[in-house]
Amino acid sequence: MIPELLLIALATLVSEDLTCIATGVLIAQGKLSFAEGTAACLGGIFGGDMLLFLAGRLVGRRALRWPPFARVLPPTQVERGASWLERRGLVVIFLSRFTPGLRLATYFAAGLLPTSLATFTIYFLLAAAVWTPILVGAASVFGGELLRGIFAQGSKTMAAFAAVFALLAVLIRLVRPLTTFAGRRRLLGFLARIVRWEFWPPWAAYAPLVPYLLYLALRHRSLTLFTAANPGIASGGFVGESKSRILSHLSVCEGAVAEFALIPEALDPAGRVQAAQRFLNENGVDYPVVLKSDVGERGSGVAVLRTTAELEAYLQFAPADTIIQRHIPGAEFGVFYYRFPHERRGRIFSITEKLFPQVKGDGRSTLRELILRDARAVCMATAYEKVAKRPLDEIPADGEAVQLVELGSHCRGAVFLDAAWLKTTALEDAIDRVSQAHLGFYFGRFDIRTPSVEAFREGRSFRVIELNGVSAEATHIYDPAVSLWEAYRVMFQQWKIAFAIGAANRERGVQPMGISALLRLVAGLESRQRSRGMRVQAIAENRAGL
Secondary structure, three states: OHHHHHHHHHHOOOOHHHHHHHHHHHHHOOOOOHHHHHHHHHHHHHHHHHHHHHHHHHHHHHHHHOHHHHHHOOHHHHHHHHHHHHHHHHHHHHHHHHOOOOHHHHHHHHHHOOOOHHHHHHHHHHHHHHHHHHHHHHHHHHHHHHHHHHOOOOOOOHHHHHHHHHHHHHHHHHHHHHHOHHHHHHHHHHHHHHHOHHHOOHHHHHHHHHHHHHHHHHHHOOOOHHHHOOOOOHHHHOOOOOHHHHHHHHOOOOOOEOOEEEEOOOOOHHHHHHHHHHHHHHHOOOOOEEEEEOOOOOOOOOEEEOOHHHHHHHHHOOOOOEEEEEOOOOEEEEEEEEOOOOOOOOEEEEEEEEEOOEEEOOOOOOHHHHHHHOOOHHHHHHHHHHHOOOOOOOOOOOOOEEEOOOOOOHHHOOEEEEOHHHOOHHHHHHHHHHHOOOOOOOEEEEEEEEOOHHHHHOOOOOEEEEEEOOOOOOHHHHOOOOOHHHHHHHHHHHHHHHHHHHHHHHHOOOOOOOHHHHHHHHHHHHHHHHHHHHHHHHHHHHHOOO
């Protein structure tokens, strides 16, 4: 019997829940006593908890002495965290034991911080002693009922055992999160993302558009005609275009573009930092500044940096050519513009106001709780938590507003509203003037910042921070007030115009990209992005001594 109990204890290191459930089923079959099974599970779980604690103490302490970590977590903050954990240790350990996803991080952190080994050993033992009999006992009671039904005919097959095992595991996984406030709110956010189309992933939102795109391709006798919509931009701005090259063309229109410079990937980290400092000095730019990949989609790689240390850290691992740009304060808008090649003047198709959501403190709730309580923020809780500038467990003061994001990207959490009311003849003239500074540009969306909405409406005092080509969206469709049907009507109209402009340019001698060339471009871009991601990981691991 002892070897079997030892195997149970070791199995908890792989999966505590599944091992406890399996042990409960064995108890229901009469192959183990409740005391034996619970003791084996408890021993394995307690041992695993101590291993996590010791891993934090042995490995984590070394990591804290590494300069990059030491700058982020200075000794004073570590001591403060240890003091807080010592005071609330028993409550924290019990909550993490009964909350999915928290145990590993909490127990590792307890070892990482200078906490008392003896005190937390007792906490771990108490939490495991409460948790283990509950799970094993529940599995033995309900497992027994299920087994009697399944094996009523005497068929004790492995398939039946596996079915019981899997059913109990699924039920535990589904029910446990609902026992916590965070679990219930995250489930609500998940359901809201399904119902509210603005949160759908791109493949789901664009799937109904595919038949219409095929119709347009057949009508114009070209699957890639849209790549001819902007002859002055690689692939028409569908994929892989250089943001710096586009901004350079627009810079012909004096004062229209936020100052920027390109930092080549080929430079070593020190050379990148020198190039960035040279840009700051020559243009009289101070922090904050914006850094982003020269080739990127949907806000990937964009960061607002406020110190030299942040700038150096970003450029240390920059995996591609990088743009450094002056940060323009104020309101941000997306202006979608188009012009047919034979026309002297273009027009504004859409204007989007971009808001940066906030939550307001009540003096009692943590930042994480405020996000989960907010009716809209809960839909993107994970995104907001990833980019939070403040500790998620910090409690904002009563009435304090905490901004959740600072980038005007919908997939990164910004709120988009239809701002058609801003459209004026003066603004349309100003956007047209900037657009025609870029030869070969007819269709796309400007991302613009302005310190004054009224001045922007009058066509003055704004700066272009980016221009996206044919793959850009008329982003006002993400306004929560815009219905799904209206959004598709706008998308259909947008692509109809893109194909029509491509056809007009084709008549003027512009050749669309071939299908194979476009596919190679897409595949090559994805391959480079994957290899860059692997390179960044390899560099980070090498510097960490892994």
